[in-house]
Amino acid sequence: MTSGITHENNIEMLKFDDYRTYFLSQKVEYKPGTYYKYHSATSHMLGAIVHKITKKTLKEYVDQKLFIPLGITNYHWADAKEGISFGGYGLSLNNDALIKIGQLLLNGGTYKGKRYISKAYLNMATKPQSIKQDYVDNPNTKAIGYEYGFQFHISPNGSYRADGAFGQIIVIYNGLAIISTAQYTDYEFLYQKIYDHFSNIYEGNFDNEILNSYLKNLTFIQQNKDKFNLRQTFEMNANPLKIKHVKFSDDYILLTYENGQTDEIYYNFNQDSYGVSYFAKDLYMIKQPHWVIPNVEEDKLTLKILYIETPFFAEYKFKFKENHVTLEFKPSPNFLLNGFTVGSKR
Template sequence: MYQEIYNFLNECEQNESIKNISFGIVNENEVLYQMNKKPYQIDQPRIMFSITKSFTGLAIGMLLDDGLINLDDKVSKYFKDYFPKILNENLEKMTIRHLLSMSSGLKYENFKDALVDDDFIKTFFSREFVNKPGSKYLYSTRTSHILSALVRITTGKTLQVFLDERLFKPLEITNYFWEETPEGNSYGGSGLAITHDAMAKLGILLLNDGVYKGKRIVSKAFLDEATKSQVIKQDSVGTEASKSRGISYGYQFHIVNENEYAADGMFGQVIYVFKDLKIAIILTSQTTDFVKIYALIQKHFRNFTLSNDINKDQLDLYVKTLTYEKESSNVVFKHDLTFKLDKNSLKVNSVRVNKDFIEFTHDDESVDRLNLNERIGYLRFIRTINYERQKVFLTVLASSEDKLVIELTHLESPFISQFIFEKRESESIFRFEPIITFYLDKFEQPIRNH
């Protein structure tokens, strides 16, 4: 077992398109092995992006188990008030099953719209539905969010409150958070942040067909349907990616083949389940090529055994060499500069920098200060749709009397960003460089020197 883990981790390290943060392997009873790279902490909740969808899907399974819904119920039964005045035939035919299988008939998905949307439900139903429901796959975070809204409509509870009672508490998951959309629902397609340990517990639940420590959480009947092919990803057929990722989708799970399926999220968050081997692979990442990471998981674990060619101590010694921590330079920057910023993606209206700290004043006038002689700080930054104060790890990449380069590793997400300050002869420059992120655009702001 440890040899297989070593081989997998080592090959990941040799691949520049794979940047794992944590790794784990579980069977149906326990965690067999796990590791985590500094400066990240294994008990720190991090945004899971689209793994959220699989949690949302499980909630729908629980509603089905409770007899509150039928998968062939028309969506109009629950959301008629949100439908446009001129009804679309495809929209009228849409069922809960179509939402679960990403085959609603929706024409397109624009993920960035979420940043400016004030009602996710209304916006979804105002979109074009050009395909007959069930006939075509279209991956859509907004579609999953409608399932979150369905939970609230049928139970009177947000998805977070519902799953806290039905899933998180039974699995002893307490350290998590869930973003809300403007209309007050838990963000059903992307907003959940959990720890590596919580991901492992979900893996154990799935390997036990919906049972955790003897308690039934969701029915085996639902999981059997959720983890088999419900729709073909028509655009994946015949592609190179299909060799490792498959061409099928279930109910909020990606189906690789009849024995393997996965929950995954942007930048390389993965729960990969081997039904026949009774193991699941858990990964979090800064950024990862899904085709390559799936191929490596399959290469190293499809023939998994508990036999050991190396011992655990040898593997642990290797793992201790894996880190994202960088040495931080001494600050010799000699200026005290304040930049008044134009409207920007950071939602920051001014930045002050000197040899001791960087101070950010946000659009809402809240202030965050990062001390340059401390490695850990807090900064308001985007999660998936909301800007919230989050833990960061600070590295001074470079410092001279006239230039300062700071890198922030955002510990509650995969994001990495850089802030550059430079005093020139006639002007001073502030530059924001997103290294790993989405949504946020780089920008530069000069000020004239007096």
């Protein structure tokens, strides 16, 4: 992260047919190696170098050397437009995979007795190699810290971590590998809580009977509500999602896009509703499995779409007035979409 490039604009990068060209088009403000600035395209160039040397994409190389030997096969890695794995972000791993990687790091590069990462390299990668100069003396980064290794963040207490976007992390601290897959993105708060809680490790005996009794009583109560009764189709004004029509029925909405593709989103006030719909996934808009939470208030219908095994969600809030509907779209933080409000054509 010390390439000397200080300006990052991922939306601008997506306009390029080759993300390596985007990186090379950036102005180098500082002598490489002297100034820290987080820059996803810089990490992508490391992946491009791996591809150049090994003749394998990052996905192919990591599959061969690490993932398949560890039994990590159920994951997604986004490709850049030039046809190689994107090295800046776009790797989606489930909890099982994160636990295996956490155990690998905790063991200093070994897993089930076999070495996969050089101990000497890992020692270098997890020790300070550069200073995040903008973080020094910042009261909001006391737990986050101001040091960086080789693609690992270093905290003042000596712990290190792999930070994923939007709350997905692996922290190695106090002899533990701590995994978080949350939608919470206040990292300073999150890390401070982790360090406070795990600074002393309880070594006594747990009462499994009390624990199991508590877990059995955990439940989610869903209130029964009447159906939302509306059978009407609206033509929408121009909007960033390029939704052309919205059709309402008793238990679903049908979104039709300008390119002819559709999203049929079912909802039910009395039971869970699952389906698939388009949302931002790293570099692209793709169909993803979701869970729907509906809510109705007089002239409003709100559908909160939670995308399964991701930190992403989207809220569609429809407000009706006579023969007109207004859509307020609010997505969770992501790399492609912003919120907007649009009305139907009159």
